[in-house]
Amino acid sequence: MTAPEPLLQVRGLVKAYHDRTVLAGVDLDVAEHEVVVLIGASGSGKSTLLRCIDLLEEIDDGRILLGGRDISDPRIDAEQARQAIGMVFQSFNLFPHMTALGNVALAPRVVHGRSRAEAEQRAHDLLARVGLESMANAYPDKLSGGQQQRVAIARALAYEPKLLLLDEITSALDPELVGEVLTLVGELATAGATIMMATHEMAFARDVADTVCFLDGGQIVESGSAADVLDSPRGERTQRFLQRFTAGR
Amino acid sequence: MTTVGIDRVVYRQSRARRSTLVALLSTVVFAGVVLVAVSSAPGWPRVRDSFFNLRIGWDSLPALLSGLWLNIRVLIVCQILVLILGLTLAALRTLRGPVWFPLRALATGYVDLFRGLPLLICLYLVGFGLPGLRLTGLPTSPVLLGGLALVLVYSAYVAEVLRAGIESVHPSQFAAARSLGLSYRKTMRLVVLPQATRRVTPALLNDFVALQKDCGLISVLGAVDAVRAAQIESATTYNFTPYVVAGLLFVALAIPSARLADWVARRSATRQGAL
Numbered sequence: 423m424t425a426p427e428p429l430l431q432v433r434g435l436v437k438a439y440h441d442r443t444v445l446a447g448v449d450l451d452v453a454e455h456e457v458v459v460l461i462g463a464s465g466s467g468k469s470t471l472l473r474c475i476d477l478l479e480e481i482d483d484g485r486i487l488l489g490g491r492d493i494s495d496p497r498i499d500a501e502q503a504r505q506a507i508g509m510v511f512q513s514f515n516l517f518p519h520m521t522a523l524g525n526v527a528l529a530p531r532v533v534h535g536r537s538r539a540e541a542e543q544r545a546h547d548l549l550a551r552v553g554l555e556s557m558a559n560a561y562p563d564k565l566s567g568g569q570q571q572r573v574a575i576a577r578a579l580a581y582e583p584k585l586l587l588l589d590e591i592t593s594a595l596d597p598e599l600v601g602e603v604l605t606l607v608g609e610l611a612t613a614g615a616t617i618m619m620a621t622h623e624m625a626f627a628r629d630v631a632d633t634v635c636f637l638d639g640g641q642i643v644e645s646g647s648a649a650d651v652l653d654s655p656r657g658e659r660t661q662r663f664l665q666r667f668t669a670g671r
Numbered sequence: 672m673t674t675v676g677i678d679r680v681v682y683r684q685s686r687a688r689r690s691t692l693v694a695l696l697s698t699v700v701f702a703g704v705v706l707v708a709v710s711s712a713p714g715w716p717r718v719r720d721s722f723f724n725l726r727i728g729w730d731s732l733p734a735l736l737s738g739l740w741l742n743i744r745v746l747i748v749c750q751i752l753v754l755i756l757g758l759t760l761a762a763l764r765t766l767r768g769p770v771w772f773p774l775r776a777l778a779t780g781y782v783d784l785f786r787g788l789p790l791l792i793c794l795y796l797v798g799f800g801l802p803g804l805r806l807t808g809l810p811t812s813p814v815l816l817g818g819l820a821l822v823l824v825y826s827a828y829v830a831e832v833l834r835a836g837i838e839s840v841h842p843s844q845f846a847a848a849r850s851l852g853l854s855y856r857k858t859m860r861l862v863v864l865p866q867a868t869r870r871v872t873p874a875l876l877n878d879f880v881a882l883q884k885d886c887g888l889i890s891v892l893g894a895v896d897a898v899r900a901a902q903i904e905s906a907t908t909y910n911f912t913p914y915v916v917a918g919l920l921f922v923a924l925a926i927p928s929a930r931l932a933d934w935v936a937r938r939s940a941t942r943q944g945a946l
Contacts, residue, residue: 478846505852515847519865529851532861581852 427490429454429616430475430585434484437467437474444470446640447484452585452618457611459627459648460620462637463663468620469512471637472587475618476509488585505533508578512590514570516562522549522573523558529581541580548576552606568599572606579610586610588619624667628652636660724912731904731913738900739920742886745818745896749886750879752822757829764834765859778830785827790885794820798892817889825882832874836867869939876932880925887921897921 428451437445444467452458460468473479475486477493477500486494493503516525526545530536536544549555552572554565562570571591578586588607592600604626611617611630621627627634628648635645636657644657655661672680709715763771763778785793797820802811810816840863848858868875890899897917904913 473846476850478849501849501852501854504850507850509847509850511843511847513843515843517844517847517862517866519869528861529853532857533852577851 426454428452429456429489430618431487431490432471432475432484433487435471435474435481435486436483437470437479437481444640445474445481448637448640448642450635450642450645452616454584454616455614456632457615457617457619457630458633458635459631460618460635460637461622461624461627461651461663462620466637467640468637469589472509472589472618472620475585476507476587477504478509501533505581506584507587508581508583508585509587510571510574510578510589510591512593514562514567514574514594516570516574516577518562521559521561522554522565522576525562525573526577526580529577534581545576545580548579549573552576553602566599567595568602571595571603575603575606575610584616586615586617588617588621590620590622592621592623622667624652624664636663638663721911722915724910727904727908727910728912728916731901731908731916734900734904735897735913735917735920738895738897738917739924741814741894741896742883742889742921743924745814745821745889746883746886749818749821749825749882752818753825753829753882756822756826757833760826760830761833761837762859764830765837767855782827782830785824786831788824790820790824790888791891793824794888794891796820797823798889813892813894814889817892817894821882821885821889825878825885828878829875832871832878833867835874836871837863839870840866872935872939873932876928876935880928880932883925883928884921887917 430450430452432448432450435445435448436443448467448471450458450471460471462468470479474481474494477486480496481494484494485492488503488506491503492498493500516522517528520528523542523545526548527538527541530541530544531538546555546558549558552575554569554572554576557565557569557573562573565573575591591607592603595603600623604623607617607619608626608630631648633645634648634651635642636651636655636659637643638659644651644655644660651660652664655664760778760781763774764782766775794817798813798816801809801816837859844862844866845858848862849855853861887896887898890896890902893899895903897920901913901917905911
């Protein structure tokens with residue numbers, strides 16, 4: 423029996439801004455229901471990799487295949503490809519002129535053609551799932567950072583994406599608010615979501631990650647199970663990076 | 672509350688009362704000094720007679736008010752047209768794709784031209800130049816042509832204000848909307864434009880106050896508006912009071928707009944929880 427084809431395949435991905443190469447040939451597979459955690463120093467290309475996969479950046483070389491289809495081909499409909507991918511950003515990026523409910527119901531309503539009633543019913547369910555049912559009619563500015571980020575997660579889940587990209591979603595949060603967001607991500611992982619996340623939360627990575635990838639200089643220099651990469655890193659660069667984390671504790 | 676707290680409240684209240692009293696007294700004294708200084712100045716009776724003549728002002732009021740009514744009608748129609756044309760121009764400039772290049776270029780050229788062109792020249796060209804062509808079907812009414820000139824110039828300003836608003840929306844909002852699968856147009860219409868218009872409302876209302884005053888310029892084409900009426904009254908009475916009265920009427924017209932701008936800004940701020 424052959425292994426099923428990975429949901430996401432990244433092959434030789436290169437991305438440069440002007441003459442600064444951010445991604446220098448990234449190869450990566452993400453299987454369905456897998457949780458892949460990207461670690462690495464700031465500027466190592468974690469965010470850029472996620473943005474490239476969500477087609478928010480034009481890539482310079484390589485291919486990105488989702489479900490076997492090359493979504494990085496400029497001839498395909500990028501909007502349709504993005505609809506299969508949900509993304510949550512470091513700075514939440516909620517729409518300030520819409521309520522929490524409006525934010526969550528937007529894509530199902532205007533992209534997927536659901537009726538307003540249907541979209542809002544589903545948005546209510548999702549807000550309940552992230553524990554914010556009572557905040558449905560609040561505008562983002564009235565919510566705490568942790569609450570905003572949970573709304574953003576609900577917004578990304580609203581159209582049932584096959585792949586969820588989480589870009590350092592706890593980096594802009596006060597330390598006491600990090601827990602509520604990570605708990606939610608842990609629940610999603612347990613429920614079988616396919617997740618690719620960039621994070622600096624090593625303890626969390628150890629708990630939920632099926633695979634940990636260490637990015638350095640625009641390349642994945644080491645990847646494997648959380649225990650392998652985090653506890654007994656082989657590469658010298660990985661060791662140095664992780665030392666800074668343990669030293670800081 | 673403890674005695675310390677009560678004591679402090681009482682003290683703060685007494686300070687507040689004292690401040691009010693001092694402000695009141697100093698205002699009265701200041702106003703008194705200004706009044707005495709002005710009215711005792713050697714030229715004051717002449718100034719009063721030629722600028723603040725109550726009888727002439729009162730007599731000219733009906734003519735000025737009927738002129739102002741024309742200004743208000745021109746203003747309302749122009750405001751609506753300016754908003755429509757301005758929005759269209761701003762929207763044209765945000766279109767993407769090579770097909771739209773001529774429209775984008777046209778919109779840019781339009782804004783460059785009419786934002787730089789002095790309003791008075793535009794008024795002369797449209798108001799005197801167009802009828803001079805003697806084309807059939809072209810309106811010759813100075814009110815219509817004057818209104819047209821105002822719309823041409825002001826829609827260029829409003830288009831720029833709206834475009835600045837669109838550009839002030841952070842790119843991350845754009846990324847978030849695209850990430851949800853929204854098309855470029857839906858992103859513009861549902862995410863960017865609502866935030867942009869809210870942000871530029873004070874600037875837009877400021878432009879409309881400016882338009883309110885400039886509606887008086889249609890008088891140069893011969894339309895009998897408040898400014899023209901004041902000119903006629905002034906010429907028949909050899910007195911400047913009608914101009915002062917007309918000026919005050921325009922000021923009175925602008926005040927509600929300024930308060931409206933404040934109110935709109937406050938409302939959008941409270942709705943989004945920023946206050």
